[in-house]
Amino acid sequence: MVSLFDHKVSELHQLLHKKEITVTDLVSESYKRIGEVEDKVQAFLTLDEEKAREAAKRMDGKIGTDEAKGLLFGMPIGVKDNIVTKGLRTTSASKILENFDPIYDATAASKLHNAETITIGKLNMDEFAMGSSNENSGFQVTRNPWNLERVPGGSSGGSAASVAAGEVLFSLGSDTGGSIRQPASYCGVVGLKPTYGRVSRFGLIAFASSLDQIGPITRTVEDNAYLLQAISGVDPMDSTSANVEVPSYAESLTGDVKGLRIAVPKEYLAEGVNEEVRQSVLDALKVLEKLGATWEEVSLPHSKYALATYYLLSSSEASANLARFDGVRYGYRTADPENLIDLYKKTRAEGFGDEVKRRIMLGTFALSSGYYDAYYKKAQKVRTLIKQDFENVFEKYDVIIGPTAPTPAFKIGENTSDPLTMYANDILTIPVNLAGVPGISVPCGFADGLPLGLQIIGKHFDESTVYRVAHAFEQATEFHKQKPGL
């Protein structure tokens, strides 16, 4: 089916300025498609239709003036529900925040306002971003638009599914251990986790503060670059945002990868990686070779320790971050507490889902007296070794390439019985967060009608090279042009 969202941002921008379409058309396209497919996909937790249509009307009056010059002007976007949006319910897909009405905007959200995108609604996720399938949402399970029996991935499952289903032009997600890249891979769209510190985390409901990053999910690499451009930069409200110059990402989309040195970690194509996934990566490397790049096998020797390191560190940080949900200042509160401690305990027991509680328990244990050195500090030390693996490889290579996920999207309910099996889906994305480097997933094939993703990993703050390679690959292939037959 033909959709306005088959066009890239740059093309829609032209159409707006030639007055061939209006902002109202773009917003209507979103809500029309949501009306058609949302009961199947279930990507949204909250819609903001009235305000979006009002904004569109107001903005249509500006077309042709200088105020409408921004490239993202009037473009419909979906926002993951852990990014706070003033006056628009934000739940992080948790019952504990079911009726939370934010009183300020996240920096990424206010940057979207400055760029004059239009927020269509808030997108489903695993509760507090803890999960790889959206099955941990406190409210609903989002479906994969390519096959409604399959998960969309997670935690930014709603963000990826809504873009793949054509409900929005693009979306924002967040990525702590793969939460943008893995759902992008499962849903056949483009998702980038920026370098840690590239995008402000102010107003991103914190899961693991040393790993979390907000990033864009789009149909094309070019749109991804434009959306990252809009949300990047140092922010006085987030002291971990980096004061590093933000280059023009669109300028890096040259199509030229001649002389590019690619490293392919043998650990990323090892046992546990599905055969079709492995083949799709080898085919992708051939495409890049034809374009003039070279590749060699390398080793990231500490890869097998990344999963355990990640679960200790992210759960520890989560146990501290989620202490704020205590039923006092905002959110759910238990009905008849006996005293203050009882209020905290019952509120949290009733408000949090199972996976969130499990991680709070693990994190609290790892940080508790007598265990801190053996678990938390040990994991921090192994993190150093994992980070050094990347530094060593990047001394000789420009990018690292491998699969995004070891398999295509799995069936709903398939991995819910054992948390450790579920965690294994993130084995190829987690090391990237631990090292703090940027990584993208771009469509690179299909297995049984389900999309596969190619992961391209770059040096700190070198999103430009990541985009250059992703774009060259995308332009040389046809995978991104396919759409789910919803």
Add this chain to the structure above:
Amino acid sequence: MSRISIDQVKHVAHLARLAMTEEEAVAYTEQLDKMISFAELLNELDTDHVEPTSHVLDMKNVLREDKANKGLPQEEVLKNAPEHQDGYIKVPSIIE
């Protein structure tokens, strides 16, 4: 041998301020035990001379000018509080 006892699980639940039934405590003991055994994979590595990484970027002492900014209005701040009265957030009494 189990790496964590049910009493330890109950203690951790108290530290984490999570109410827990006896049944849940049994289930968590088993699950946490599995996760902790998995985490002990890290003991294969000698990290005696490795510095811990708490943050990937080389950043320290991020300061700003010591200037007061306007805060949020009280009404707004109390908007999401489950219970409030006279501009205060209300909780069960903590002093007899």
